[in-house]
Amino acid sequence: MTEPNSEKIELAFRLARERYAELGENVDQAIQQLLSISISVHCWQGDDVRGFENSGQSLGGGLAVSGNYPGKARSADELRQDLEKVYSLVPGRHRLNLHAMYGELRGKKVDRDEIDIEHFENWISWAQANGLGLDFNPTFFSHPRADDGFTLSHVDSSIRQFWIEHGIRCRKIGAAMGAALGSPCITNFWTPDGFKDTPVDRKAPRERLLASLDEIFRVPHPSEFNLDSLESKLFGIGSESYTTGSHEFYLGYAITRQKMLCLDSGHFHPTESIADKISSVLQFVPRLLLHVSRGVRWDSDHVVTWTDDLQSIAQELVRGGFLDRTSIGLDYFDASINRIAAWVIGIRSLQKALLCALLEPTPHLRQTEQLGDFTARLAIQEEVKSLPFGAIWDHVCDSRNVPTGSALLDTLKSYDADILQRR
Numbered sequence: 001m002t003e004p005n006s007e008k009i010e011l012a013f014r015l016a017r018e019r020y021a022e023l024g025e026n027v028d029q030a031i032q033q034l035l036s037i038s039i040s041v042h043c044w045q046g047d048d049v050r051g052f053e054n055s056g057q058s059l060g061g062g063l064a065v066s067g068n069y070p071g072k073a074r075s076a077d078e079l080r081q082d083l084e085k086v087y088s089l090v091p092g093r094h095r096l097n098l099h100a101m102y103g104e105l106r107g108k109k110v111d112r113d114e115i116d117i118e119h120f121e122n123w124i125s126w127a128q129a130n131g132l133g134l135d136f137n138p139t140f141f142s143h144p145r146a147d148d149g150f151t152l153s154h155v156d157s158s159i160r161q162f163w164i165e166h167g168i169r170c171r172k173i174g175a176a177m178g179a180a181l182g183s184p185c186i187t188n189f190w191t192p193d194g195f196k197d198t199p200v201d202r203k204a205p206r207e208r209l210l211a212s213l214d215e216i217f218r219v220p221h222p223s224e225f226n227l228d229s230l231e232s233k234l235f236g237i238g239s240e241s242y243t244t245g246s247h248e249f250y251l252g253y254a255i256t257r258q259k260m261l262c263l264d265s266g267h268f269h270p271t272e273s274i275a276d277k278i279s280s281v282l283q284f285v286p287r288l289l290l291h292v293s294r295g296v297r298w299d300s301d302h303v304v305t306w307t308d309d310l311q312s313i314a315q316e317l318v319r320g321g322f323l324d325r326t327s328i329g330l331d332y333f334d335a336s337i338n339r340i341a342a343w344v345i346g347i348r349s350l351q352k353a354l355l356c357a358l359l360e361p362t363p364h365l366r367q368t369e370q371l372g373d374f375t376a377r378l379a380i381q382e383e384v385k386s387l388p389f390g391a392i393w394d395h396v397c398d399s400r401n402v403p404t405g406s407a408l409l410d411t412l413k414s415y416d417a418d419i420l421q422r423r
């Protein structure tokens with residue numbers, strides 16, 4: 001690939017903008033809308049979902065990371081250094097999504113039911129300095145008390161109590177993050193609870209999960225500081241037959257408690273797309289969180305690429321006018337390639353899908369549908385796919401000093417050589 005220069009990029013952009021204008025599309029407006037979307041970047045791509053507790057505990061919760069590419073972040077400072085690189089390679093202002101196990105415990109043994117705001121102070125001041133919002137997640141895995149596959153729905157009440165306390169503390173930390181940064185923190189709850197083999201009692205664990213969650217959410221936090229969200233999963237490795245927190249469970253819970261629902265695009269049957277769920281779920285819950293991921297066979301967490309599935313999600317958000325009520329996060333981990341590249345490729349793919357959706361001549365398409373002209377609807381849908389989108393994207397990057405084309409890979413390669421290979 002040769003590096004496009006700014007002059008050529010601008011020339012191509014002007015022609016492309018005209019082409020979109022002929023279809024009634026305002027390109028400048030679409031770009032502004034794209035730049036107003038903050039993506040919540042998941043911290044756990046940088047260190048293979050390890051965290052900084054240094055407990056020697058292996059990754060649990062049915063999560064699996066494969067690959068051993070050199071240079072994973074070994075400390076919060078290294079992770080922050082990598083993240084700064086990531087944010088410099090994508091247009092727009094974004095957020096960071098932290099997990100509780102990424103607290104800085106300063107060499108002390110602080111268990112999950114003891115963590116507090118002080119352990120996230122560095123993260124908060126770094127986010128302030130870098131103009132980032134923060135989101136948060138309690139960590140209900142990679143811990144001795146989660147080793148038998150159950151946490152909030154555990155049959156043992158002392159184990160449930162331990163995790164309830166963890167959940168309560170995480171919401172408090174989330175609210176502190178939101179208050180410090182002037183932007184609500186979304187605290188997202190996902191538990192791995194489930195059975196490997198066919199359960200006899202599907203009901204009792206769900207009753208226990210419901211009671212545990214009600215206990216965690218008993219104390220309200222102002223919505224300008226913290227928003228609670230719940231994430232379902234169809235199955236995990238080692239919990240193939242049953243998960244307590246199924247889609248129906250959390251859908252019902254989120255609706256009745258008016259919480260956010262998190263739809264992870266890798267957490268459903270392989271032919272089921274979350275794109276179709278957005279307009280249904282948003283009839284009933286106040287806000288949605290998306291964990292954008294890419295499922296491949298049994299794995300729900302491949303690096304996000306610009307697939308039809310991703311494009312449909314972006315189209316639904318734009319066509320339905322749902323961007324205001326949806327927070328978009330990423331959730332995947334790949335240790336077989338440069339981890340910074342994995343982050344950047346996923347974020348940029350998501351942004352391309354969003355920009356492409358924002359550039360769609362939706363009113364025209366909608367009209368064909370209303371008139372029952374499905375031939376025109378199909379013909380236009382297919383024609384739109386080959387509009388000169390790339391010229392618009394290159395302009396977005398180039399005009400914001402973000403590398404595009406071969407320059408992107410060059411930047412990633414030098415960071416690899418200078419930093420990652422030396423760790």
Ligand code: RNT
Binds near residue numbers: 291
């Ligand atoms: C697991 C869920 C969950 C996690 C993160 C690390 O399947 O998707 O969101 O990936 O919390």
Ligand code: ZN
Binds near residue numbers: 264
């Ligand atoms: Zn997820």
